[in-house]
Amino acid sequence: xxxxxxxxxxxxxxxxxxxxxxxxxxxxxxxxxxxxxxxxxxxxxxxxxxxxxxxxxxxxxxxxxxxxxxxxxxxxxxxxxxxxxxxxxxxxxxxxxxxxxxxx
Numbered sequence: 001x002x003x004x005x006x007x008x009x010x011x012x013x014x015x016x017x018x019x020x021x022x023x024x025x026x027x028x029x030x031x032x033x034x035x036x037x038x039x040x041x042x043x044x045x046x047x048x049x050x051x052x053x054x055x056x057x058x059x060x061x062x063x064x065x066x067x068x069x070x071x072x073x074x075x076x077x078x079x080x081x082x083x084x085x086x087x088x089x090x091x092x093x094x095x096x097x098x099x100x101x102x103x104x
Contacts, residue, residue, distance in 0.1 A: 042068070
């Protein structure tokens with residue numbers, strides 16, 4: 001791998017960043033793993049959800065607020081996690097809940 005060449009752990013994009021040779025701002029240490037700040041934010045949201053620091057609905061709202069482009073590519077595990085979060089489960093009405101309990 002060429003010096004400073006990296007691959008984003010979220011989207012798989014290849015980019016250049018070297019924390020030691022001066023081509024990166026020390027305030028952009030997130031670039032060690034991510035090609036864009038948006039990928040860094042996606043990781044933060046997925047991590048918080050996976051560790052149960054935020055609920056699914058909150059993770060969904062945060063992901064929606066990032067305005068992720070429709071055609072954006074993700075590695076397979078990241079896509080799987082995003083898809084899981086973005087699925088909206090149908091709400092069960094109270095009367096349907098009572099019916100389920102009676103049938104048991």
